[in-house]
Amino acid sequence: MFASCAVQSERKSAKYYEKNAVAIEALKRDFDQQYKIQPFSFGFTDRSYKHYVMEVTTDTLRYVYNSEVSRSKMYETITKFNYDTVVLRRMSETMKEIRCLWLTKPSFFLEGVRESVTTLSFRSVQVEKPFVENKYYILIFADKEFQNEEVKAKIKKGDIAKIKDGVYFMIGNSFR
């Protein structure tokens, strides 16, 4: 009964990537370029996409600044690490346009070897309605194809869906 009463909202799927591929690929290129300066994660925390959050990670310290709390401190961090403000602005505009919440490069281990991918998170449900669970659509960009059995099993099971070589998506409970 509950199921029949629930709001039916369309979830993002592989089609979402195909529709926004040009913008997403450009965003990833900009992110990769700035990431080389100093590793960081970047995104929004509000529904209106007004306020940015930036997490810059060094060997010993992680700086977390939110433009809603202090725009000046965030700008100070951006200049301290010499990020290109034009590129960051372009990234934020693209993210807002395609409703991307968070950009990061998480690491994980496969058979004892550290691997890294780029992930872009979006709200999964396209229409914001009450009583719709929070799920996030996460695009995963890998520089190589993983031949690991565990990864293959996840793809087979449907936990991770392959869009094309090196591009996958999954649905998660958290966006960062």
Place this chain on the structure above:
Amino acid sequence: MNHRNSFASCGLTFAFILVCLGTLGQGNIIYSDSSRKVESMGRRRALSILADEDTISASPIWPNINPSLFFRNISDNVRFPSRINQGTSTNFCSFAALTHLLLKYKPDVYVRILISLYRTGGAELEKKSLKPKKEILQAAGMLKNKGELDVLHANQLWFLTLADQFKGYLNFFDHKYNRGDENKIWAATNYAKFNTMLRYFTNFRVMSTGSDLFRPSKNDFYEYISGQLREGVVILYLNSKYMHPTKYTNITLRAPTHFVVLYEMYKVGDLIEIKYWDYGLKTEQLITKRRLFKMIFGVSTITSRVEENK
């Protein structure tokens, strides 16, 4: 894959009210110059103990622990105490915070306990014996999909042993480890259990205020916590959702979920800048006074070493 996923599940609190009040210490010996010398000596002692160890032969007690990964992990922990990391999607945050302090202030004790566990399957603390159950002996070295923890075999052995040997009311219905329990209530830590562990391991004087359900009854959290920082080492018991707030969720459960070690706190205009340790790094962050109030459920302060007061 995403280390933030585990924030929400670091601890769980629903039922009882536990307000822990401890004893008061006598000034901040921990941050003094003489204390830094003691720490440095402790680190040298720890590395010297390690240097005398056979780091090649495997332990028959821990069949899945790789000796090379185990000893390298211990050595790295001693040399870089801030890098200790609970791993992705685990409920080990309390154990990681405790270990971070142990590595910083008593690294030789840490090394002795770890080696004793590895060689004999047990270790003696001042007030407690550690004797991990057989399912723990089998599980250590086998944790997967936990980020860097996958290859940190000493951390796997240690966190699993602590979760197995220290139990609070949150663990009442799940005492026995089963595969995957490191992400579940089996590994959760309530506030009283955390303070007990602090006292058992470090022999420090611990003062604590707060609970699993209600925030400490302090008029001004900034004044109180910054005062505690002048007294000693401060550990915060908090709701991590308020540390990294988003407006995508309609409801944030008002309960503590995480332990962090606080290093600095000062005012920047109307805001508060904090520097704290968790997940293998120190984090610098600006928060509002209101958010600080919402976030905090417990403040534990280690004021001095017991033996230094004798």
